[in-house]
Amino acid sequence: MTPRIRWQRARLVDSRLETRRARTLVFDVPQWTGHDAGQHVDVKLTGEDGFTAQRSYSIASASTPGRLELTVQAVSGGIVSPYLVDAMQLGDELELRGPIGGWFRWTNELAEPVLLVGGGSGIAPLMAMLRQRLLAGSAAPFRLVYSARTPDHVFYANELHVISQGRRGVDVDLLYTRSGLPGDTRPPGRLVGDDLPLAAPDAEPTRVYVCGPNGFVENAARLLVDRGHQPASIRTERFGSSGG
Amino acid sequence: MSVISRGFGGRGGASDPRVPPGQYVTHDFPVLSAGPTPYVDTDEWSLDLTDVDDSRSALSWTQLMAKPIEEFTVDLHCVTTWTKLGTTWRGVPVSAVLDDLDSEAEFALVHSYGGYTTNLPVEDLLDGKAWIVFEFEGEPLEPVHGGPARLLVPHLYLWKSAKWVNGIELRHDDEPGFWETLGYHEYGDPWLEQRYAGD
Numbered sequence: 001m002t003p004r005i006r007w008q009r010a011r012l013v014d015s016r017l018e019t020r021r022a023r024t025l026v027f028d029v030p031q032w033t034g035h036d037a038g039q040h041v042d043v044k045l046t047g048e049d050g051f052t053a054q055r056s057y058s059i060a061s062a063s064t065p066g067r068l069e070l071t072v073q074a075v076s077g078g079i080v081s082p083y084l085v086d087a088m089q090l091g092d093e094l095e096l097r098g099p100i101g102g103w104f105r106w107t108n109e110l111a112e113p114v115l116l117v118g119g120g121s122g123i124a125p126l127m128a129m130l131r132q133r134l135l136a137g138s139a140a141p142f143r144l145v146y147s148a149r150t151p152d153h154v155f156y157a158n159e160l161h162v163i164s165q166g167r168r169g170v171d172v173d174l175l176y177t178r179s180g181l182p183g184d185t186r187p188p189g190r191l192v193g194d195d196l197p198l199a200a201p202d203a204e205p206t207r208v209y210v211c212g213p214n215g216f217v218e219n220a221a222r223l224l225v226d227r228g229h230q231p232a233s234i235r236t237e238r239f240g241s242s243g244g
Numbered sequence: 245m246s247v248i249s250r251g252f253g254g255r256g257g258a259s260d261p262r263v264p265p266g267q268y269v270t271h272d273f274p275v276l277s278a279g280p281t282p283y284v285d286t287d288e289w290s291l292d293l294t295d296v297d298d299s300r301s302a303l304s305w306t307q308l309m310a311k312p313i314e315e316f317t318v319d320l321h322c323v324t325t326w327t328k329l330g331t332t333w334r335g336v337p338v339s340a341v342l343d344d345l346d347s348e349a350e351f352a353l354v355h356s357y358g359g360y361t362t363n364l365p366v367e368d369l370l371d372g373k374a375w376i377v378f379e380f381e382g383e384p385l386e387p388v389h390g391g392p393a394r395l396l397v398p399h400l401y402l403w404k405s406a407k408w409v410n411g412i413e414l415r416h417d418d419e420p421g422f423w424e425t426l427g428y429h430e431y432g433d434p435w436l437e438q439r440y441a442g443d
Contacts, residue, residue: 004442009247042325042439044266046247051254054266054325079254079268087251094249100440102426103278214275218388221280231280231358238275 007044007095008032010068012088018155022073022121023085024060027096034063035099037106037132038125038209038237041068044095045080055080058125058211058237059099062132071155073121104209104237108136112204115197115229116144117220119212123148123155125237126211134168143171147191147216149178191220199228211237260329262319264434267327274326275388278422282357282408286392291341291376292411296349303341308376308393311336316375318398320405321434333396335377338369342412349414353421354395357408362421363430364397364404366414373399376409401432401439 014026039059046052061069074085088094106114106129114133116126123146133142148154154174164172175195176188186195199206208229210220217238224234263269286305293301313336320328353363368374374397378385385391390407397404403423424430429438437443 002441005440045249045252047253048248048250049253051252052266053254053268056324083249083252088249089251092250093247095247100427103423214388218275218281225280231282234280236277236279238277 005097005100006031007097009093010096011093012090013067015088015090018071018157019073019153021085022071022155024069024071024155025084025088026061026067026069027094028066029068029096030066032066032068034065035059035068037062037128038104039099039101039128040125041070041096041098042100043070043080043084044097045083046095053080056100058128060124060127060131062128062135071121071124071127104211104235106132106207106209108132108138110207111138111140113141113206114143115206115208116142116146117191117196117208117210117212117224118144119147119191119216119220120149120153121155122210122212122216122237122239124211126209127156129209130163130170134163134170139169141169143173143197145173145175145191145195147175147177147195147212150176151181191216191223193223193226196220196223196227199230201228205230205233208234209237210234212239214238262329263327264321265437266439267321267325267434270326270328273328273389274322274324276322276324276403277407278360279358281387283387284357284392284408284410289392289410291393291409292355293341293345294411294413295345295347296414296416301345305392308336308341308378311340314375318396320398320402323401323403323428323432323439327434332381333375333377334379335375335393335396337372338374338376338395338412339371341376342366342369342414345414347414349416351415351418353413353415353419354406354409355411355413356406357410360406360408360422362404362406363419363424364400365418365431368397368400369412373397399433401429401434403428404432 008031010027010029013028044054057070060071072084075081118126180188289305291303315334317332377396378393394407395409
């Protein structure tokens with residue numbers, strides 16, 4: 001009999017704004033033993049009136065015992081995400097359980113090339129993979145293609161800039177859908193086939209992870225198949241527009 | 245354990261008895277799937293049936309349409325905590341597909357285009373509890389939601405309702421499917437919050 005995944009107490013110990021509507025929350029979780037990059041947690045909030053709400057959020061940090069980070073984008077009209085982004089203060093607590101998810105997952109032992117394709121807040125679990133790869137000193141070639149509305153909507157902007165400057169087998173491509181930066185050679189617009197690498201026919205198949213809102217994932221997955229990637233090598237994680 | 249999140253409050257109002265514990269109501273129709281959406285033409289579509297004695301048969305789209313078709317309204321519950329109330333579908337009851345086989349099987353492993361599988365007891369597929377559906381709210385079911393046809397088992401979490409269904413394998417033993425081997429609950433009753441293995 002598999003043991004139940006237990007709820008754990010988590011205390012907010014640090015936070016930073018990624019954009020005007022998205023916040024990274026750093027939780028101290030004494031019982032946390034670590035996770036694989038790409039996995040998520042279920043978060044449970046309980047109000048003083050007994051009202052409770054549960055949501056799933058991807059873990060954005062690399063595996064560290066006792067600590068984890070979530071990046072949450074406030075969904076207008078939602079209950080949980082606006083609390084996490086706007087109201088929760090350092091020292092406040094919630095319950096979470098995990099790690100959950102055995103499919104959308106990257107571990108240090110995997111040596112094949114990795115392509116990460118993220119749209120909007122879908123960058124969070126991909127960032128966990130990128131951070132895990134750098135932390136572990138893995139040699140697996142990584143490429144991140146990250147589509148954001150404008151430069152103001154990019155999460156982890158400084159960290160991604162630093163990573164893209166290093167020569168560690170990690171490439172970072174930022175794409176903008178609404179408006180970009182002066183000097184951009186690519187006009188703003190939704191993801192197109194040319195934004196994605198072709199599958200190398202004779203090489204080891206690239207593991208592809210796609211995460212974002214459903215429309216983004218649907219489009220990206222179709223383009224990837226058109227670019228020669230095998231459907232079986234493409235893992236997707238989709239956020240409904242309802243979030244909350 | 246009782247942990248209060250300071251400053252968190254609900255929106256008031258009585259809870260809806262149609263909403264299982266830990267779920268919230270959404271008015272969208274979110275999509276969850278593990279890979280790219282397969283696009284399957286109804287001319288190519290078939291539902292392969294395998295019984296415990298390894299006998300095989302298949303149902304074409306035309307044969308499916310010749311079965312009794314029902315229109316029904318049900319609530320959907322996804323393990324990711326959204327619930328969608330009052331969704332209307334058209335489809336063929338699974339019993340109309342399986343009754344011809346007169347099988348002794350206790351379990352079914354359901355297969356999909358794209359390689360997805362999910363397992364459930366045969367009794368959860370019969371007696372008006374499950375359908376092969378092809379219309380949602382009066383429109384042909386979109387590929388992104390499992391079209392041309394998906395299984396719909398509304399009394400279990402929605403991952404049991406395999407999209408792009410293309411086979412039902414009847415078995416004596418309970419063979420775990422895709423999510424069931426990746427940490428999700430073997431049965432998935434939303435009213436018992438059977439989300440993950442061990443729940």
